[in-house]
Amino acid sequence: MSKELVFGHQKPDTDAITAAMAFSYFQNQLGYETEAVALGEPNDETKFALKTFGMKAPRVIETAANEVDKVMLVDHNEPQQSVSDIDKVTVTHLVDHHRIAGFETAQPLWATVRPYGCVSTIITELFQEKHINIPADLAGMMLSAIISDTLLLKSPTTTDHDREAVKYLARIAGVEDYEKYGIEMLKAGTNLGAKSDADIVDGDAKTFELGGKKVRIGQVNTVDLDDVFARQADLESQMQSLMDDNDYDLFLLIATNILNSDSELLVIGNPAEKVEAAFGKKLNENKRMNLPGVVSRKKQVVPPLTDAFEG
């Protein structure tokens, strides 16, 4: 059996990095020879978690086929989110919690997909089913990944599986107060002073086709919304410039306060009235609206927007 690489999506977040480390460890215990790698450097939040639990970031790769014939994917399945030469290798395993889109295989594979808040939760259950122990440092990373993906279990993507995995992993990792640790870790990921305007508006952005319009939606986490909107003029010119370059019709930036789970939306472009219709309130004179309790782009922003554009 030849060696396989295990990796998450481009622009990796804490779960993309951790799920690769955890699934590689799991498969190696079962007798496979795998190495966890990443499609980018860890972000500030992931670095904080790695430092806390004394683990090293996986090696970053640009291509896979120069090293291996076979790969295992975690936390993504869409080819455009994967390694650049994904079409040149065989995907033998997949663990994911996203929709399935554009994912095709020539042969049957091993795939476990669950509608949970985090892939590290799915992998926790795989360890449990096979009665394989999770090392304490890896459990700390997996705990961090679930806290990251679910914003400390507050996102509406959170399931009972995620809640149970957090308790289980915190015990193994020796984290007595996971809420306290979680706030510290999330704060470490929101050092906006170190981020460029482009990082803030586009670092986590995705494009959606809604009612024939090209809508770009970015999201940035913070512990103080003022840290974001003190820079609003610069952020707006960055958004306008990206709209011009990429023919976006509309650009939304969701600034999410991770301490109280509220978001403030900044809207540039047209038709902005569709955004107002989606959330049933007007944009203020600063082109912004407050969205209390909204933290999930996937579950709380895209669906009402889709209804407003296509309903």
Place this chain on the structure above:
Amino acid sequence: MSKELVFGHQKPDTDAITAAMAFSYFQNQLGYETEAVALGEPNDETKFALKTFGMKAPRVIETAANEVDKVMLVDHNEPQQSVSDIDKVTVTHLVDHHRIAGFETAQPLWATVRPYGCVSTIITELFQEKHINIPADLAGMMLSAIISDTLLLKSPTTTDHDREAVKYLARIAGVEDYEKYGIEMLKAGTNLGAKSDADIVDGDAKTFELGGKKVRIGQVNTVDLDDVFARQADLESQMQSLMDDNDYDLFLLIATNILNSDSELLVIGNPAEKVEAAFGKKLNENKRMNLPGVVSRKKQVVPPLTDAFEG
């Protein structure tokens, strides 16, 4: 939670019928409200198994959206193999052992895909992981499905998982000699006297695009190859007629002797020399060649043909 339908592919075989029954039972134990249905009537083999274990065939449906919003798929994922209005319902669960092709979801789903010989083996492991007992009659059907898909564990698609599941299920079902039962069941499915020429050549056929040619490959199981080739002239005209109607370039019929796991290939159309190249032997004057040990179209016929056409 509203009711969901669970079903396998069109032209259902024993696994497509049984996996729907087994996964529906499993999900109902977990608290879902589901009903196993089928996209066609059971074949002679499946009827034999249903009669042996005293179970009823699932209700046949033509469409799903008139009854439910959500469905669970077993033993297939490609839309063209599914219910006619699959695009009008949401797939919430998938259990499969085929390649992934053309399968897209709008939302994350629950999917367990394994490269095993049979979906009923995957479902056996799901029951085991959740410590849910399998009723004896259902275990008998699942045993039958594995015997059917793996030709009594002789097909190269067979894995250790299938071998273990057969032993486990035979014990629950009270089947003392599963080989003896398996031969009886497979024989019941090969009553060629009751089958039309079209059933034999095209009942289980699939189309493959190989090197720009449209190649149709059918397969029929038998306990005596003479039962097939006594009708060769009629089968050939049926194949020729299907080629004319559907613009196939080449038509292969694999007649497989389930008692000794050998096959005899009948080849009509062009380029027949690619078939000869694929298997390294000449067709005889009856347009046939013997293929000892070949039972799997997917693993032993399509790959060498693909190499010959595209290599």
